[in-house]
Amino acid sequence: MDILVVGSVAFDTVETPFGHGHEVLGGSATYFSTSASFFTGVRLVAVVGEDFPDEHRSFLSSRNIDLTGLQVAPGRTFRWKGRYGYDLNEAQTLETHLNVFEGFQPKLPEDFRDAEVVFLANIDPELQMEVMRQVKRPRLIACDTMNFWIGGKRDALVRTLDQVDILIINEGETRQLANEPNLVKAAKAILALGPKTLVVKRGEYGVLVFGEHSVFSIPAYPLEEVFDPTGAGDTFAGGFVGYLAATGSFTDAAIRKATVFGSVMASFTVEDFSLNRLRSVSWQEIEDRFRRFQALTAFEGLD
Numbered sequence: 648m649d650i651l652v653v654g655s656v657a658f659d660t661v662e663t664p665f666g667h668g669h670e671v672l673g674g675s676a677t678y679f680s681t682s683a684s685f686f687t688g689v690r691l692v693a694v695v696g697e698d699f700p701d702e703h704r705s706f707l708s709s710r711n712i713d714l715t716g717l718q719v720a721p722g723r724t725f726r727w728k729g730r731y732g733y734d735l736n737e738a739q740t741l742e743t744h745l746n747v748f749e750g751f752q753p754k755l756p757e758d759f760r761d762a763e764v765v766f767l768a769n770i771d772p773e774l775q776m777e778v779m780r781q782v783k784r785p786r787l788i789a790c791d792t793m794n795f796w797i798g799g800k801r802d803a804l805v806r807t808l809d810q811v812d813i814l815i816i817n818e819g820e821t822r823q824l825a826n827e828p829n830l831v832k833a834a835k836a837i838l839a840l841g842p843k844t845l846v847v848k849r850g851e852y853g854v855l856v857f858g859e860h861s862v863f864s865i866p867a868y869p870l871e872e873v874f875d876p877t878g879a880g881d882t883f884a885g886g887f888v889g890y891l892a893a894t895g896s897f898t899d900a901a902i903r904k905a906t907v908f909g910s911v912m913a914s915f916t917v918e919d920f921s922l923n924r925l926r927s928v929s930w931q932e933i934e935d936r937f938r939r940f941q942a943l944t945a946f947e948g949l950d
């Protein structure tokens with residue numbers, strides 16, 4: 648099954664203790680689509696400005712990403728500027744310039760409306776809702792968001808969550824959204840808002856997946872080289888939803904395997920700036936790391 652994704656396509660300016668990227672290709676939908684495209688076809692709905700170069704467009708379309716829904720609007724492309732300290736788990740946002748996103752009205756091309764799997768990447772929850780209104784009968788809707796929208800558009804976000812199957816957010820956002828410091832209680836409160844599954848991304852500490860009756864957890868892949876965590880969350884979501892869409896199975900077992908694929912994909916993204924590592928990684932490397940992940944977390948039961 649192909650995936651329909653709506654989200655940001657951006658220029659990011661990022662500082663980490665290890666280097667600096669100026670106006671590099673980024674955005675939630677960009678990382679998501681590139682990662683998911685290793686598993687299945689992706690249909691992208693987003694907006695860019697007139698300053699968006701052909702080179703980025705050709706890269707995305709070379710990856711099995713359908714750009715029919717990528718609008719070009721007068722003005723500048725969305726820009727985000729962030730910084731990470733030695734604790735690479737949380738970005739400090741320095742600047743957010745919505746630019747062409749301010750007037751963006753998602754309009755799905757006719758043949759995108761029958762999408763069976765939808766990912767609402769991190770954008771204004773009102774726009775996420777507008778996309779859900781336009782899709783006919785999706786089998787799975789997954790969604791991301793961030794502190795910017797939890798603080799600024801909580802009501803719209805809660806209405807969005809009512810229609811979503813899987814919410815994928817980070818640990819701080821989980822606590823902020825539920826208004827609850829304890830993660831387990833926070834997860835319960837969020838599941839009560841609608842999603843059947845809550846995936847909590849915990850940076851270098853891994854991922855916790857809360858279902859109605861189960862909890863699953865894996866660590867992050869232990870890496871020696873971490874350069875830039877930007878996009879790790881969206882890349883995780885791309886591997887996670889990509890695997891589910893490719894298999895068409897959304898069972899508990901599939902969700903566990905999807906969590907490992909998401910973590911594998913994210914572990915590559917953080918090894919370099921922007922999408923550089925996702926550009927070079929091969930399917931063979933992805934499978935190898937999946938196996939190492941399995942070895943990392945395998946243990947025997949009680950006698």
Ligand code: AMP
Nearest residue numbers: 655657673674727769877878879880881
């Ligand atoms: P993450 O995967 O959580 O590291 O997300 C990083 C991406 O989110 C960056 O490439 C940014 O361009 C994008 N981003 C940052 N702030 C926003 C926002 N308010 N709305 C949409 N996208 C954003």
